[in-house]
Amino acid sequence: DVKVTQSSRYLVKRTGEKVFLECVQDMDHENMFWYRQDPGLGLRLIYFSYDVKMKEKGDIPEGYSVSREKKERFSLILESASTNQTSMYLCASGAGYGYTFGSGTRLTVV
């Protein structure tokens, strides 16, 4: 089975901190994605990557950056965390034939 592993299940950070959310997949997928999920807003795409060192902005990239130095790892970075970035963050990898999601990281910024 394809596994997408997110490094933390729950995270609490302070306003202004730099936050790293890590995602690792084990199926050699080119495409990887970061979404945030908020009640009433559904899933919104933050960034995606279709190859090492390649990235594309999604619908809500402001306040975030990403890094993909190796094919299996896609990191989401909050340069200076703010309370409005409190959310569930979901990573996914795959291609047109199917996508696998991680279990999510619930981030609270206080």
Added chain:
Amino acid sequence: AQSVTQLDSHVSVSEGTPVLLRCNYSSSYSPSLFWYVQHPNKGLQLLLKYTSAATLVKGINGFEAEFKKSETSFHLTKPSAHMSDAAEYFCVVSHSLGAGNMLTFGGGTRLMVKP
């Protein structure tokens, strides 16, 4: 531009009765379509997918969906609901964007199952 509309934000059924979750999409190209389920505090699990083979797609846990190009629909059905089906369901379209693929999500449908 691609978009996905889930026509009902909430659906409530009694256990043992049929389930219908509606999804319409718009896509400039032949899309790949998926249904995912999310149980509370869990990640998303793939239920089924359509990738231009048979138009009636069978998935896990007794769910199936029919791709109707003329209606641009991909509705999810199950003959008999079970309490464990209570969850949020997402219809998703995948399409090429540049050298990669992009997913567009519907707004989700929360399924409630009454005993």
